Amino acid sequence: MENFIFNSPTRFIFGADEHKRTGKYLAQCGAKKVLVLYGGGSVLRSGRLQEIVDSLDAAGVDFLLLGGVQPNPGSSFVYQTIEAARPEQVDFLLAVGGGSVIDTAKAVAAGLLYDGDFLDFYRGKPVEKALPVGVVLTIPAAGSEGSPNTVITDEENKIKKGTKSDCLRPRFAILNPELTFTLPKYQSACGICDIMAHILERYFSKTPDNAVTDRMCEAVLLAVKDVAMRVIIDSEDYQAQAALMWAGMLAHNNICGVGREQDWASHALAHQLSALFDSAHGAALAVVFPAWMRYCVDEDVELFARLAERVWQVPASDDKRQMALAGIDRYQEFLKGLGLPSRLEHLDVPEEAIPQLVAQLKAACGDTVGNFKKLSMADAEAIYRGCR
Amino acid sequence: MENFIFNSPTRFIFGADEHKRTGKYLAQCGAKKVLVLYGGGSVLRSGRLQEIVDSLDAAGVDFLLLGGVQPNPGSSFVYQTIEAARPEQVDFLLAVGGGSVIDTAKAVAAGLLYDGDFLDFYRGKPVEKALPVGVVLTIPAAGSEGSPNTVITDEENKIKKGTKSDCLRPRFAILNPELTFTLPKYQSACGICDIMAHILERYFSKTPDNAVTDRMCEAVLLAVKDVAMRVIIDSEDYQAQAALMWAGMLAHNNICGVGREQDWASHALAHQLSALFDSAHGAALAVVFPAWMRYCVDEDVELFARLAERVWQVPASDDKRQMALAGIDRYQEFLKGLGLPSRLEHLDVPEEAIPQLVAQLKAACGDTVGNFKKLSMADAEAIYRGCR
Numbered sequence: 001m002e003n004f005i006f007n008s009p010t011r012f013i014f015g016a017d018e019h020k021r022t023g024k025y026l027a028q029c030g031a032k033k034v035l036v037l038y039g040g041g042s043v044l045r046s047g048r049l050q051e052i053v054d055s056l057d058a059a060g061v062d063f064l065l066l067g068g069v070q071p072n073p074g075s076s077f078v079y080q081t082i083e084a085a086r087p088e089q090v091d092f093l094l095a096v097g098g099g100s101v102i103d104t105a106k107a108v109a110a111g112l113l114y115d116g117d118f119l120d121f122y123r124g125k126p127v128e129k130a131l132p133v134g135v136v137l138t139i140p141a142a143g144s145e146g147s148p149n150t151v152i153t154d155e156e157n158k159i160k161k162g163t164k165s166d167c168l169r170p171r172f173a174i175l176n177p178e179l180t181f182t183l184p185k186y187q188s189a190c191g192i193c194d195i196m197a198h199i200l201e202r203y204f205s206k207t208p209d210n211a212v213t214d215r216m217c218e219a220v221l222l223a224v225k226d227v228a229m230r231v232i233i234d235s236e237d238y239q240a241q242a243a244l245m246w247a248g249m250l251a252h253n254n255i256c257g258v259g260r261e262q263d264w265a266s267h268a269l270a271h272q273l274s275a276l277f278d279s280a281h282g283a284a285l286a287v288v289f290p291a292w293m294r295y296c297v298d299e300d301v302e303l304f305a306r307l308a309e310r311v312w313q314v315p316a317s318d319d320k321r322q323m324a325l326a327g328i329d330r331y332q333e334f335l336k337g338l339g340l341p342s343r344l345e346h347l348d349v350p351e352e353a354i355p356q357l358v359a360q361l362k363a364a365c366g367d368t369v370g371n372f373k374k375l376s377m378a379d380a381e382a383i384y385r386g387c388r
Numbered sequence: 389m390e391n392f393i394f395n396s397p398t399r400f401i402f403g404a405d406e407h408k409r410t411g412k413y414l415a416q417c418g419a420k421k422v423l424v425l426y427g428g429g430s431v432l433r434s435g436r437l438q439e440i441v442d443s444l445d446a447a448g449v450d451f452l453l454l455g456g457v458q459p460n461p462g463s464s465f466v467y468q469t470i471e472a473a474r475p476e477q478v479d480f481l482l483a484v485g486g487g488s489v490i491d492t493a494k495a496v497a498a499g500l501l502y503d504g505d506f507l508d509f510y511r512g513k514p515v516e517k518a519l520p521v522g523v524v525l526t527i528p529a530a531g532s533e534g535s536p537n538t539v540i541t542d543e544e545n546k547i548k549k550g551t552k553s554d555c556l557r558p559r560f561a562i563l564n565p566e567l568t569f570t571l572p573k574y575q576s577a578c579g580i581c582d583i584m585a586h587i588l589e590r591y592f593s594k595t596p597d598n599a600v601t602d603r604m605c606e607a608v609l610l611a612v613k614d615v616a617m618r619v620i621i622d623s624e625d626y627q628a629q630a631a632l633m634w635a636g637m638l639a640h641n642n643i644c645g646v647g648r649e650q651d652w653a654s655h656a657l658a659h660q661l662s663a664l665f666d667s668a669h670g671a672a673l674a675v676v677f678p679a680w681m682r683y684c685v686d687e688d689v690e691l692f693a694r695l696a697e698r699v700w701q702v703p704a705s706d707d708k709r710q711m712a713l714a715g716i717d718r719y720q721e722f723l724k725g726l727g728l729p730s731r732l733e734h735l736d737v738p739e740e741a742i743p744q745l746v747a748q749l750k751a752a753c754g755d756t757v758g759n760f761k762k763l764s765m766a767d768a769e770a771i772y773r774g775c776r
Contacts, residue, residue: 001630003403008396014647015391209627212611212634219607223600239597242389246600246647255643259402259634 001209001259008253010146011172014246016238018174019136022052022094023059025172026134031092034063034134035085037105038096039070043138046182052096052136064088072274072281073100073107074155075119082111082118093133095170098191099142099151099281105133106150106168119161122152127165135173140180140245141191141282143198143252145173153275159364160271175249177241185232188244189338190282192228195248196221197285201264202257203307204296204372214306216256220247221311225334232338265370266292269380272360279347286340287347290332291386296373297324304328344387354384389597389647396641398534399560402634404626406562407524410440410482411447413560414522419480422451422522423473425493426484427458431526434570440484440524452476460662460669461488461495462543463507470499470506481521483558486579487530487539487669493521494538494556507549510540515553523561528568528633529579529670531586531640533561541663547752548659563637565629573620577726578670580616580632583639584609585673589652590645591695592684592760602694604644608635609699613722620726653758654680657768660748667735674728675735678720679774684761685712692716732775742772 013025026034034056043049044067056063066081085108095105109130111118121127135145144150148169151162180188203217224247230240250256269292270284279287297304301320308314308327312334317323336342344351358381361369368374375383401413414422422444431437432455444451454469473496483493497518499506509515523533532538536557539550568576591605612635618628638644657680658672667675685692689708696702696715700722705711724730732739746769749757756762763771 001627001634003406005399005401007399011393011395013393018391209631211614211627211631212608212638215607215611215614216604216638219603220600223603226599226603239389239599242647243597243599246389250600250604250643255638259630 002207002261004258006254006258007166008146008169008255010170010253012146012175012249013172014175016176016178018176019048019179020051020055022134022136022174023055023057023061025174026056026061026092026094027059029092029132029134029171031061033088033090034061034092034094035088035090035108036063036065036094036096037069037081037101037108038067039098039101042182043096048138048179049096063094064090069097069101069104071100072153072160072278073104074153076155078104078107078111078118078152081108085112091131093131094136095133096136096138098137098139099144102133102135102142102144102170103150103152106130106144107152109133110168119152119154121163122154122161127163127167130165130167132171133168135170136179137173137175137245138179139183139187139191140241140248141194143195143248145170145175146249146253149252151271157363158275159360160275161364173249175245177238177245180241180245181236183235185235186339188231188235189340190280191248192224192231192244192338193282193286193335193340195224195244195251197266197289198251199256200289201267202260202262204263204303205260206372207260210260213256213258213260218307218310220250220256223247225311228338261371263370263372265372265375268361268365268369269383271364272357273347273349276353276357276360277347277349279349283341283347286335287342287344287387288383290328290335290342291383293328293331294325295379295383295386297321297328299373342388344384351385354381357384390595390649392646394642394646395554396534396557396643398558398641400534400563400637401560402563404564404566406564407436407567408439408443410522410524410562411443411445411449413562414444414449414480414482415447417480417520417522417559419449421476421478422449422480422482423476423478423496424451424453424482424484425457425469425489425496426455427486427489430570431484436526436567437484451482452478457485457489457492459488460541460548460666461492462541464543466492466495466499466506466540469496473500479519481519482524483521484524484526486525486527487532490521490523490530490532490558491538491540494518494532495540497521498556507542509551510542510549515551515555518553518555520559521556523558524567525561525563525633526567527571527575527579528629528636529582531583531636533558533563534637534641537640539659545751546663547748548663549752561637563633565626565633568629568633569624571623573623574727576619576623577728578668579636580612580619580726581670581674581723581728583612583632583636585654585677586639587644588677589655590648590650592651592691593648594760595648598648601644601646601648606695606698608638608644611635613699616726649759651758651760653760653763656749656753656757657771659752660745661735661737664741664745664748665735665737667737671729671735674723675730675732675775676771678716678723678730679771681716681719682713683767683771683774685709685716687761730776732772739773742769745772
């Protein structure tokens, strides 16, 4: 366990009907002119956006509405939004959606207080100030509702890049599981994979002696595993959706990752699939993460074996390596059972694209990626080739 | 899983040497005149208090020093402190110690902004404002460093009473495991029992469908169980103390208890032992909690059996009741193994005192106590009699 600072000041408002009080929560934060961002039409069609907007009206909070945020959100939309919002003297952003909308809101929130190119923040410049962001979550997956992180695709260079800053943690996040009832099964499955991946990126660590966070990571994985199939079978299972929604926050506000080095190679590898082939983030992770595990298993067989036993119920045995591999198999079978892909070809990514993926990865991350095992670009290529 | 609001804005600064930067963190909060509260002489003798005070000097933060907070902290000390601090225009409190010091600081923080009797807050009046509190933690136990709670003994009426308010959550808490190295074994054991009790009070719930918080509770219990004996054997085992210190915060900032009804009967029963016989809080819980469990086991045998299997490694069997009872036995053996008492007589509480304990309990809580099983005073008496 290493030294750390942990500060998660977001106010989480969890439960049925809470989105109808969004205006009240904005008013409590002193919001005067809110830019409301959302994605596609589902939140419009369902009438949820209208309920939120009505609550802003009722609370006397002025606002602008802007839809059209896309999955794997891009820089051009952020530029346009900053340009549109600047003359309006917006003082608060409200993201109604999942990770793409929230990450876009965070980019706009930082960009509006900066004279230069907002992408500077995604190229290493620290974010020191940003307008406050509020969230009404509709997709349990990215964890951006409780995290300091944001990921945007630099569309000119086709590179998906992230940044983080505590000033990007949302002021409040409204989590109403009912808002997830209309999610397609495949999108829910992608979210489940992403939530688990956020835990696994933290779990695979060379830091010794993590008694508390090891157990916390395993707890969230077990809870997600317990409810995942319920969500796929019945998207209106309130309690299962509630568990998943709260697990998605816990997986990424870093309460499960404090004091330990984290990996994040699988996310970097998956990001290139999204940047070049527009793969859904969770689907890309479902393809990449098991391949990364098989490639890295000998870095710490004990840790893989422990995960296999505690989370995937692989029986304990003296052959730790066999336990480890059995755990990876069960994890991949679990993902397949949710309807997720396991091979590059399932993402319509041809094997011939691998050199280009590696070149993109190098452009985004440099000569090595990850911490649990510092992957060279040759390692990365081998992992892409192992995605089967 | 019920609706909830969760907001834990405390900034946790965790690691070796961090107490030497206390002045910097106070200055970042804008503190001008700080009342520094501490307990006995250990923090003086070890030189830690001087290191903290030096950091305030170095940061140009003015302060008053006030020692002498006692375990099971009482109202008279709070009255005196409020009276002493009021003319000094204190704008920030710094608690250097464990739960007793932090709880006293919270009482003073609320009392200084109130013209009436501060005990009003412990008799039901909501705390709506308080001066900010910072913490340098020296005892992992009470979890007050991350919680909205405070418990004070009304010395006139010999009743230990609590209150809570989000405005009492500390602004920051400095957690340096090295500061726990000088704790006597018995005090560490009491802390371990208290941390586990904070989880168990949340775990025993009639709320259905708590997939995430069930697993989180089990995770913290497992982590504490994993490191407890290491702390007792070697109080300078940094990693074990670090795990315990962080677990103590997680056990009581309510991240493990959101969305579920909680019990808290065992705490109420234990408080009367402390109020009348000045029993150490953790020791009183070690005596009361197993007795409470045996009395309440039939309220939900499945839940007790699950705890027994997942945390105490009781083998699964068809006889859930036997599993449940075996788990309670293992929990009590674990506490005894740490050197903690198991019977009222170990606390020097004679059986003849039970009617008086029940009368005090009734004065503090009314006709019933707890939620998992709503205990009548006859139930409470039976539990006290079962403390063996």
